[in-house]
Amino acid sequence: xxxxxxxxxxxxxxxxxxxxxxxxxxxxxxxxxxxxxxxxxxxxxxxxxxxxxxxxxxxxxxxxxxxxxxxxxxxxxxxxxxxxxxxxxxxxxxxxxxxxxxxxxxxxxxxxxxxxxxxxxxxxxxxxxxxxxxxxxxxxxxxxxxxxxxxxxxxxxxxxxxxxxxxxxxxxxxxxxxxxxxxxxxxxxxxxxxxxxxxxxxxxxxxxxxxxxxxxxxxxxxxxxxxxxxxxxxxxxxxxxxxxxxxxxxxxxxxxxxxxxxxxxxxxxxxxxxxxxxxxxxxxxxxxxxxxxxxxxxxxxxxxxxxxxxxxxxxxxxxxxxxxxxxxxxxxxxxxxxxxxxxxxxxxxxxxxxxxxxxxxxxxxxxxxxxxxxxxxxxxxxxxxxxxxxxxxxxxxxxxxxxxxxxxxxxxx
Numbered sequence: 001x002x003x004x005x006x007x008x009x010x011x012x013x014x015x016x017x018x019x020x021x022x023x024x025x026x027x028x029x030x031x032x033x034x035x036x037x038x039x040x041x042x043x044x045x046x047x048x049x050x051x052x053x054x055x056x057x058x059x060x061x062x063x064x065x066x067x068x069x070x071x072x073x074x075x076x077x078x079x080x081x082x083x084x085x086x087x088x089x090x091x092x093x094x095x096x097x098x099x100x101x102x103x104x105x106x107x108x109x110x111x112x113x114x115x116x117x118x119x120x121x122x123x124x125x126x127x128x129x130x131x132x133x134x135x136x137x138x139x140x141x142x143x144x145x146x147x148x149x150x151x152x153x154x155x156x157x158x159x160x161x162x163x164x165x166x167x168x169x170x171x172x173x174x175x176x177x178x179x180x181x182x183x184x185x186x187x188x189x190x191x192x193x194x195x196x197x198x199x200x201x202x203x204x205x206x207x208x209x210x211x212x213x214x215x216x217x218x219x220x221x222x223x224x225x226x227x228x229x230x231x232x233x234x235x236x237x238x239x240x241x242x243x244x245x246x247x248x249x250x251x252x253x254x255x256x257x258x259x260x261x262x263x264x265x266x267x268x269x270x271x272x273x274x275x276x277x278x279x280x281x282x283x284x285x286x287x288x289x290x291x292x293x294x295x296x297x298x299x300x301x302x303x304x305x306x307x308x309x310x311x312x313x314x315x316x317x318x319x320x321x322x323x324x325x326x327x328x329x330x331x332x333x334x335x336x337x338x339x340x341x342x343x344x345x346x347x348x349x350x351x352x353x354x355x356x357x358x359x360x361x362x363x364x365x366x367x368x369x370x371x372x373x374x375x376x377x378x379x380x381x382x383x384x385x386x387x388x389x390x391x392x393x394x395x396x397x398x399x400x401x402x403x404x405x406x407x408x409x410x411x412x413x
Contacts, residue, residue: 029232033165038064039158049077070221105166112167119160126153143197150193157186184229191222379403
């Protein structure tokens with residue numbers, strides 16, 4: 001599903017008598033600042049569980065909570081409590097400074113733009129992690145990573161919607177519509193990610209019948225949510241296209257009526273017609289400039305100042321980071337890291353030292369034959385390391401230095 005933009009409109013202030021602008025469909029999919037705050041409240045309440053004996057934290061009522069997702073099992077909330085709190089502290093508290101009141105939300109268009117840029121970056125990264133793990137949740141560890149990534153995606157999107165509906169003057173109708181459509185996309189991805197992890201749980205042995213029934217019910221409810229939200233998205237898309245068509249027809253009719261109006265004004269007074277035509281030309285030029293900006297925004301695929309990476313580039317970057325943070329020890333000999341062989345060698349050298357001190361015969365060498373640990377000059381394949389750039393030479397020095405340090409374990413004491 002791809003979001004289409006429509007011509008910008010201003011909406012009334014949230015505090016005015018007319019109320020906040022609502023984009024309605026036959027599904028009554030509409031959101032205000034109160035609904036966006038309820039989303040955040042619903043997401044944060046999961047951190048209140050400390051044990052299975054805690055009372056269930058109340059969920060925001062249906063009047064405030066729009067398109068609620070399926071509840072997470074309490075056992076999962078208790079097991080993931082520290083991980084969820086870590087996500088909340090890093091995203092909600094540190095990056096968004098704990099927006100617990102309206103005063104801490106964006107108040108101006110500039111503040112709203114900064115908020116949305118930060119939230120958009122977090123959403124994009126979280127979505128990439130979810131999509132990367134979606135087909136890999138075959139173990140409990142991977143399933144947990146997928147669930148936590150989906151939780152972070154949902155929190156980031158809720159904060160994005162909260163900032164979108166804040167500030168004065170309000171965001172345009174086109175921006176709000178696009179934000180609501182993207183929210184449906186991420187809500188659906190959240191449910192699909194949890195379903196993927198739950199199905200991996202069902203494949204494990206030892207799942208009780210009670211847990212099997214609960215998971216099966218949750219999976220079915222999430223699938224129904226995804227289907228319903230896809231229909232809501234398509235309804236928004238169709239209404240957006242219909243409104244664009246109506247506006248285009250009205251604009252063409254007004255352009256046809258302009259020549260008749262101009263001739264009437266010209267017959268009444270030459271001076272008044274010339275002044276009015278100049279004003280109309282200026283207004284038309286301003287409208288053309290505005291329309292050109294909107295059209296450019298619709299055609300633009302990559303927003304200014306942002307870099308989009310492919311799935312392959314993201315995967316390669318994670319691999320490089322993982323190897324840098326958790327490097328593996330290089331192969332350095334025929335029994336490197338063989339604890340049993342090293343123990344035999346240690347005991348033999350201790351017996352040899354004791355024999356020399358007491359004048360006893362030297363014990364027979366019973367372990368692997370000694371060899372020159374530096375005979376190969378480097379680890380396997382070191383001759384093929386590139387040396388063209390400074391970075392290549394740095395990696396070459398790094399590899400050989402680490403190899404030589406590990407070879408010291410092969411030397412006889």
